Amino acid sequence: MPFELTVALRYLRSGRLQTALIFSGVAVGIVVFTFMAALINGLAVTLTNNVIGNLAHVRLEPAPRVPRQLGEIAGLRTLLAVQRGNEPRAAINGWRDYVETAEKFSGVKSVVASVAGSGFIQRGEKIAPVSVTGYEPGKESEMIDLAAGITRGSSALASGEVLIGITLAEDFGVTTGQRLRIRSDRGRERVLLIRGIFDVGNAVVNERAVFTDLSTAQGLFELGGAVSRIEVKLADVFSAPEVAVRLNAVTGLDAVDWISENARLQEALRAQGSTGDVVKFFAVLLILIAVASQLLLSALRRRAEIGIMRSMGVSRASVTAIFVAQGFLIGLLGSALGAALGYGFASAIVRFTLRPDGTSALPVDPALGEYWLAISIATVAATLAAVLPARIASGVDPVEVIQQ
Amino acid sequence: MSDVVLSTSALTKSYRDGDVETKVLKGIDLEFRRGEFVALMGPSGSGKSTLLTILGTLLKPTSGEVELVGNRLSTLDDRDVTRFRNQHVGFVFQFHHLLPDFTALENVLFPSLPRRSADPRIERKRAMELLERVGLSDRMNYGATKLSGGQKQRVAVARALMNAPDVVLADEPTGNLDSATGALVLDLMRELCDELGTFFLVSTHDEAIGAQSDRVIRILDGRVVPDATEVAPTRSDLN
Numbered sequence: 001m002p003f004e005l006t007v008a009l010r011y012l013r014s015g016r017l018q019t020a021l022i023f024s025g026v027a028v029g030i031v032v033f034t035f036m037a038a039l040i041n042g043l044a045v046t047l048t049n050n051v052i053g054n055l056a057h058v059r060l061e062p063a064p065r066v067p068r069q070l071g072e073i074a075g076l077r078t079l080l081a082v083q084r085g086n087e088p089r090a091a092i093n094g095w096r097d098y099v100e101t102a103e104k105f106s107g108v109k110s111v112v113a114s115v116a117g118s119g120f121i122q123r124g125e126k127i128a129p130v131s132v133t134g135y136e137p138g139k140e141s142e143m144i145d146l147a148a149g150i151t152r153g154s155s156a157l158a159s160g161e162v163l164i165g166i167t168l169a170e171d172f173g174v175t176t177g178q179r180l181r182i183r184s185d186r187g188r189e190r191v192l193l194i195r196g197i198f199d200v201g202n203a204v205v206n207e208r209a210v211f212t213d214l215s216t217a218q219g220l221f222e223l224g225g226a227v228s229r230i231e232v233k234l235a236d237v238f239s240a241p242e243v244a245v246r247l248n249a250v251t252g253l254d255a256v257d258w259i260s261e262n263a264r265l266q267e268a269l270r271a272q273g274s275t276g277d278v279v280k281f282f283a284v285l286l287i288l289i290a291v292a293s294q295l296l297l298s299a300l301r302r303r304a305e306i307g308i309m310r311s312m313g314v315s316r317a318s319v320t321a322i323f324v325a326q327g328f329l330i331g332l333l334g335s336a337l338g339a340a341l342g343y344g345f346a347s348a349i350v351r352f353t354l355r356p357d358g359t360s361a362l363p364v365d366p367a368l369g370e371y372w373l374a375i376s377i378a379t380v381a382a383t384l385a386a387v388l389p390a391r392i393a394s395g396v397d398p399v400e401v402i403q404q
Numbered sequence: 405m406s407d408v409v410l411s412t413s414a415l416t417k418s419y420r421d422g423d424v425e426t427k428v429l430k431g432i433d434l435e436f437r438r439g440e441f442v443a444l445m446g447p448s449g450s451g452k453s454t455l456l457t458i459l460g461t462l463l464k465p466t467s468g469e470v471e472l473v474g475n476r477l478s479t480l481d482d483r484d485v486t487r488f489r490n491q492h493v494g495f496v497f498q499f500h501h502l503l504p505d506f507t508a509l510e511n512v513l514f515p516s517l518p519r520r521s522a523d524p525r526i527e528r529k530r531a532m533e534l535l536e537r538v539g540l541s542d543r544m545n546y547g548a549t550k551l552s553g554g555q556k557q558r559v560a561v562a563r564a565l566m567n568a569p570d571v572v573l574a575d576e577p578t579g580n581l582d583s584a585t586g587a588l589v590l591d592l593m594r595e596l597c598d599e600l601g602t603f604f605l606v607s608t609h610d611e612a613i614g615a616q617s618d619r620v621i622r623i624l625d626g627r628v629v630p631d632a633t634e635v636a637p638t639r640s641d642l643n
Contacts, residue, residue, distance in 0.1 A: 003518070010506065011505065310486075311495050312518075312563075313487065315483060316482075318518060399457050402453075402495075403457075
């Protein structure tokens with residue numbers, strides 16, 4: 001072991017109380033850092049899951065057909081308004097090929113073809129607008145976890161059956177086994193059997209969404225064998241923009257990712273992340289100041305010893321190394337202790353705020369505490385904080401010390 | 405090989421405070437030989453300590469030259485001077501200046517650490533032998549703060565000799581000890597000087613130390629007093 005490290009360790013060991021205090025200071029700073037990370041990251045995951053739990057990460061839709069002008073006359077400025085056609089509904093024909101293609105993409109978890117449109121449900125004199133989505137059989141729960149949210153009945157749909165939200169069911173006073181009339185925006189009507197009632201924790205979905213099987217929806221919206229969109233879920237939700245670009249390039253369909261459709265959520269997450277970063281910055285700044293002041297005091301208190309060391313032929317570089325090593329050790333060991341305490345603290349918070357359904361009232365995720373980052377930053381910061389005291393220590397004039 | 409281990413020529417040292425220049429040393433020419441035990445005497449403020457720190461490579465002279473074991477110090481940069489001091493010079497101070505967080509053995513070992521010896525066991529063995537030689541083999545693992553004043557100063561003497569230096573410079577080494585303990589420490593230094601052939605220069609006010617020295621150099625007002633440079637009979641002469 002280099003003798004500078006031996007001396008640094010001895011200095012830390014001999015000043016037990018001071019060492020304990022500075023280690024505690026660094027540890028508390030890291031507890032704040034890691035808890036903020038666990039909270040902010042946990043909140044981001046919760047918010048993101050709440051939003052995209054009911055969304056496809058990438059949606060493939062037919063590209064809108066824009067009328068083209070046929071030719072131009074040289075020298076003439078053309079003034080015209082382009083009016084898009086009033087085709088009933090853009091549809092994807094041959095969708096099974098697209099589904100197969102998308103399923104082969106790396107990072108794609110599931111691909112489902114669907115038909116989506118709007119309509120009304122009617123029972124007696126009561127009418128309510130709803131969004132209607134029809135999924136391929138057996139894939140009803142791939143985009144929205146309807147199976148997990150079923151409070152009554154089942155999520156497995158057969159032709160002529162429908163799943164409705166719990167709020168809608170209460171509004172209409174219906175339950176499973178009863179029937180509802182649905183009229184699509186194309187004017188087609190069907191009477192559907194309520195197969196299940198769900199609660200997905202989203203008020204809009206619970207009140208205004210109904211799900212049926214693909215063939216029923218195709219009939220309601222006059223699509224024949226086509227679908228209106230293909231929905232894709234990804235393993236890494238934040239890779240959606242990049243996957244969307246690739247899917248568009250391969251399929252030629254419009255690919256819309258959830259991030260570009262939820263810019264406000266992104267802004268909120270960024271703002272939240274920035275707030276966390278500010279708190280983390282101040283936690284690290286406090287560590288830096290605490291370590292610098294502790295080592296500065298040590299350098300002043302040990303002036304005589306440093307002077308004697310210099311008179312014995314210990315170089316300025318070695319004196320510098322002794323103090324920098326102390327900063328490094330304080331940063332590394334203090335932050336490791338802080339990371340362990342931070343994990344324990346975050347886990348305890350989760351445990352103490354558990355709700356009956358097994359989720360925590362606070363969106364803290366102990367696994368997202370950025371512990372290695374915290375240890376690395378604190379170690380670097382404490383090492384840098386030691387540079388000024390080290391420079392002061394290495395500048396001690398042995399003659400002054402001896403003559404005193 | 406010349407027996408001269410340390411010499412100075414036309415050595416001066418001045419301090420400037422604004423427009424006022426204070427000359428502390430005014431042309432010192434000295435020569436010291438291996439195995440000599442020399443007392444440096446003079447009243448307070450005569451320049452003894454300044455001369456000692458210059459000879460110990462801790463302070464640069466304003467002019468003149470110091471030659472230590474054949475090396476002119478003015479030709480060395482700060483890093484080389486530090487390394488040179490570690491290898492060739494040992495210090496004993498009035499206040500032992502042991503490192504309080506280390507044991508007696510570790511204090512003696514300390515000067516060897518910057519050399520980063522390939523075999524620390526050899527260094528440790530030498531430190532133990534030195535402690536044994538100064539009569540502290542039973543106090544090796546005592547913390548420095550647990551030792552008495554005389555024991556601390558004996559550890560300081562052992563520490564000064566750890567790197568087998570050519571020169572040991574002692575600044576009032578007995579000044580902080582009672583007369584009996586001071587006499588013991590002085591005897592010890594004298595014996596080690598004879599045994600090891602190391603040159604000892606002892607700055608002191610104590611005439612008794614002068615009497616035990618091979619030579620006394622008296623300094624007054626920054627100059628060596630020529631008439632007062634006494635060549636005391638060496639032990640070999642007495643034998």
